[in-house]
Amino acid sequence: AALLGLALYVRGRFRTRKAVARSHSRDVAELAELISIGLTGGMGIRPALRLAAETLGGPVGDEAGMVLRQMTVGGSVACAGADSATADLYRTIRRSMESGAPLLDPVRRIADELHAGLAATDLEALRRVPVAMLFPLTLLILPGFLLLTVAPALVEAFGRLDL
Numbered sequence: 813a814a815l816l817g818l819a820l821y822v823r824g825r826f827r828t829r830k831a832v833a834r835s836h837s838r839d840v841a842e843l844a845e846l847i848s849i850g851l852t853g854g855m856g857i858r859p860a861l862r863l864a865a866e867t868l869g870g871p872v873g874d875e876a877g878m879v880l881r882q883m884t885v886g887g888s889v890a891c892a893g894a895d896s897a898t899a900d901l902y903r904t905i906r907r908s909m910e911s912g913a914p915l916l917d918p919v920r921r922i923a924d925e926l927h928a929g930l931a932a933t934d935l936e937a938l939r940r941v942p943v944a945m946l947f948p949l950t951l952l953i954l955p956g957f958l959l960l961t962v963a964p965a966l967v968e969a970f971g972r973l974d975l
Contacts, residue, residue: 834933839872840897841926847901848923851916857905858883872898883909897926 843864850860858880865876879902901922908915 834930836872837897837926837930837933839868839870840901841923841930843868843872843876843898844901844919844923844926848916848919851919857909857915861905879905897922 846864846867847857847860850863851857853860855863861876861880861883865873865880867873868876875898901919904918904922905915907913908918
């Protein structure tokens with residue numbers, strides 16, 4: 813029982829970490845999408861980033877707010893980001909600000925890549941569902957099947973025996 817409890821605890825911790833990482837990835841994808849929407853609407857990078865940070869909130873929104881404050885004080889994006897996705901987004905913004913290159917297409921590309929990665933992860937999880945459901949369904953359906961099909965035949969066979 814102790815080993816089973818430990819295994820369930822470790823599994824729960826692993827799933828919690830995985831869910832937090834998936835939520836962070838979704839927030840970064842949404843941040844990139846919101847920035848690209850602002851840029852499409854004719855906003856500059858600072859107003860688009862401010863609006864995205866205020867709309868998104870959470871750790872990713874706070875980090876975007878910090879980047880916005882750095883842009884206001886230093887004029888450039890010096891934040892590397894918490895992970896590779898946010899670092900790539902902020903690096904793209906920094907390069908665009910330094911070179912004057914258009915920002916909309918690279919930010920849209922990053923948002924599309926992040927959404928495609930999330931869709932692939934979700935599809936992988938959906939493909940594992942039938943395998944995960946096989947054991948519980950077998951335990952639930954097989955006893956009922958035996959009770960309804962095999963048990964009446966056995967009762968009738970034992971009834972014919974004169975013991």
